[in-house]
Amino acid sequence: MFYVWNGQQWRRRWFKPYDPKTPKQVYWRARLAAGSKAYNETLTEAQQDACSAAGAKRRTRPRLGQSGRQTGQQYWVGKQYKDKPPALRPKARKPTS
Secondary structure, three states: OEEEEOOEEEEOOOOOOOOOOOHHHHHHHHHHHHHHHHHHHHOOHHHHHHHHHHHOOOEOOOEOOEOOEOOHHHHHHHHHOOOOOOOOOOOOOOOOO
């Protein structure tokens, strides 16, 4: 993998990112997927245009030095899922012998 840092090109080995797939992580990914699907399937073109206009006024959170205007989908999903859901119940542990 090559990248540029301080004007110089560097190389490092690529590795597969660790993905623990915890119940909490899987839940949030499913929730985001459902929100994105709902944006595409339930909103009309006019509603999507309104979300795009509203999202263009807001910036995304800077991560890795990157930040920009929100898309209409980012704005709508963030607005719809702003409140956190009820806490997930922890898994039952197996009794130890």
